[in-house]
Amino acid sequence: MWVGRAYGRRYAPAMSREIFARTHASVETLHEFLLAGARLTPDKPAVIQAVGGETGSLSYRQLAQRVDGYAATLDELGLDIGDRVVLESDTSATAIATFLACSSLGLTVVPVSPETPAQRLALIAESTEAALHLQTVDGRREAVPTPLGTGRFGTDGIQVERAPAPRSRHRRELVPTDPAYMIFTSGTTGRPKGVVMSHRGVLAFFRGMLRHGIVSAEDRVATTSPLQFDFSLLDIGLALGSGAAVVPVPRSLLRWPRRFVQFLTDSGTTQVNGVPSIWRGVLRHEQAGLAALGEQIRGVLYSGENFPLPELRQLQRALPRARVVNCFGSSESIAASFTDVPNPLPEDADRISIGHAHPGAEMLLIDEDGRPVDEPGVVGQIHLRSAALFNGYWNDPQATAAALVPDPLNPAAGQVVFRTGDLAYRGEGGELYFTGRADSLVKVRGNRVELGEVERRVREFPGIAGAAALMLSQAGKDPVLATFVVLDAGVDGVEEMELGAFCLEALPDYMVPQQVRVLDELPVNANGKIDRRALARRAGEPAQG
Template sequence: MKQVLEYLEKNDKNKTAVICENESITYEELISKSKLVGSNLINKVKINEPVIVFMDKGITTLEVFFGILYSGGCYSLVNPEFPQNRIKSILNTLEAKCVITNIENYEKAKEVFNGINIIKCEDLVSGSILESELENIRRSKLDIDPVYINFTSGSTGVPKGVVVSNRSIIDFIDVFTNLFDIKESDIIANQAPFDFDVSVKDIYSALCKGSTLLIVPKKLFSSPANLLDYLVINNATTLIWAVSALCLITTFHGLDYKVPTSVNKIIYSGEVMPLKHLKIWMDKLPNVRVINVYGPTEITCNCTYHEVDRSRTYVENIPIGKSFPNEKVFLLDEENKLVNTPNISGEICVSGTCLSLGYYNNKEVTDKVFMQNPLNNKYIEPIYKTGDLAMYDENMDLFFKGRKDFQIKYMGHRIELEEIDTEVLKLDGVKRCLTLFDEKKSKLWCFYVGEVTKEDIISFLKVNVPEYMVPTKYVKLEEFTLTKNGKIDRNVLKEMIK
């Protein structure tokens, strides 16, 4: 039975495992510190129990992640920059008994996690490694046991915690690294926060192949020149980045300043890549492999991919391509019938060991989207209905065609627009509201009826939702135009955006 910890332990002990600014750690040091953390947590964490990690990304955060796994638990990173209301909502879902933080965030943790056991990570790297006890825990674990819980937006205003197992990570990462030729010599530049599933590919690809993980500090993304300097100095070879991060560099003409010539693989996801930005990267790096990958958190990172062909003319968008090996990706129409004809849209559905274990402590929502394959009445075959629409072209490549509902992808994050509406309506003075996404200009629009100002709404949202969920455009209306069914007429609002 394989576990992700085996990735960690099979690598060259003297190899640099992680670099973060001026710090670095070898695989031997990472294993030792992780086992120390695990040893100190044995009597504090129950098997498969979630532990909140209240820290920014960094080397120490990885030591805590793996230490929690050694102790038998699973981890859920909560960003200290999140508003308190969102943090408390996550806590209510997890019902966690233990929070691990660092000295920097300890006082804030005491405010937010009142009455819960809060442990400083600095106190977990002393004492002795309890090898025998850790080994007994390993023997008791199953490959379907959870590794991490990442939270995504929820339409009711309550974030959903996606539970991902050892088996799902291993099956995906083994294929991912082999397919895209990730090697021990690679230096994988981590862009994504550790609570965002793009980082799962960075972390576990590095562990799987014994590569070096290069953590890129968040602050560098506000300074493209410094960001490029960092990539060049550290000889980064692999960028598994969100589209918005790649476009940040090209928008500010960063590649005219410096080209990270060591980069040989760009694997992007999260949004549709604008072709003009993609062209800049490919012109500056004529030998780089560029791959578009697609997939929601619920299916462990990605389920389809398309490698960009330099000899091909892409008229519109880059396709999301075909399914990864050992994953079945197919389209269903509104009557749950198979769509396999080009140019007809259907909902993307996925089956295979890539499927997560559902939403933590939320059976009702889990049962709505994780279900028996309606095309199979012979045996149990769970599938996940993504809510994303796609259609095949003549080559049977899939092209993304938007959301089935009102969930969108913005700045690399998946957002339920209704969650924003739910929060805005909590503000006194707001009678009705509706949020729309202008996909062409990549802007969130908030339409509302009430006595409040734009500034009132912005101030309120900034303490209740992450920054990427705060709209940039606001329109105050006397009243909403309604359809004959008494619903807000979205088409009228869409015309106002145009």
């Protein structure tokens, strides 16, 4: 069953983007796509990471050899194509190799964080009927639920601790429509929701993304997202798919701006990817250190949430030569668009466009009655037509049917599109502007309010560095619209009446926050997005929206 390949031959040290593109056009599986560099530029660094306080690298040849060795061990376990493997790790060279080894055997990877609570891990393992749990040699997970097999991976290979329950092999050939991985996101029911992505889907996305030319083979791409967040897979695909090097940033460094900047310096990082919140501490406390990287860092890509415009302008001032790309989308298609941010961002700009879908995809706007929205300025829900769509939600046909819907423009054709839940309107040039989530609409005195619109206005108030809005319930009273804010360095407080008057200049009165609470920082979840549930707990009331 082992379909791993050898990559020991020598080739010319430098290859153009066109040669990589031609090579990628002939492959159909994730591991073949990401290991193309092992055939084209085997001696170039593939992964650069911190080891014992120093930076070390793994070449494409070494990465491919590690993949082959891991695959040989996994192949002896008798797992079948499509069996699920829980991969518990932060992003690292060994984790990437394990991921690709599973891919070469047709095993579906379910990445989880080492910080995942035991109850959630057990729920994921049970719901997916996973066969095997793998963690690093120094992983601290002990009580792995049976009947999962268990093993540990490191530079010396994979050590199987508990063999998986005997399984039957029915499959002989891995095909592009087989699931490559499954990302678990938060579900509205309170249970995690598994997004199943096929080899064909992820490769369609990678090919569309690489046509933007965001990085070259000479770049070093810092990834700051946890492995279970598909943004990390975007980073890995962007780097390895371009013949560049991926640079996993240790999670612990993101809390320390000076150490984060020093790591970027020491690793020779030229491209930094992550959610906007990774920059907040750096911009507040380590601006000089960041500015010193102005000649080194050529690109920044952000995703996951809106980048507050004052912070974005501050980032551009610190890195004036960097190409800043706004990446927009969701796990169900990894992403949908890549849009260059104007440099410098005009002072009168109040929104950042999400542009158009990446090559090979199309974003439609559909109104509440299922009709297309073509005129500028009218809000509709984004429906994504793409070959990069997910297969469905794991074992949830109802949720899948609600998300993958018949093409509203041609329902008789049998084609489905992804109803994203994202709201947007068109600009005069046809470009899209994201306005918020359909599921973050709340009612204030009977009026529909998009929380993102409130947050955007509050962040424009002088002295406010970040803001999050939500509805707070009150015993015996109507819910109240509240905003939680973080202040710029040196700002002692905010006058609620002044902020209210400022909001009234652009918003109707029912959208003006009735409560303002100042925090040292906004809580974020494991993926770096604002954690509204944590805010609600801090307020002592259940949140709406």
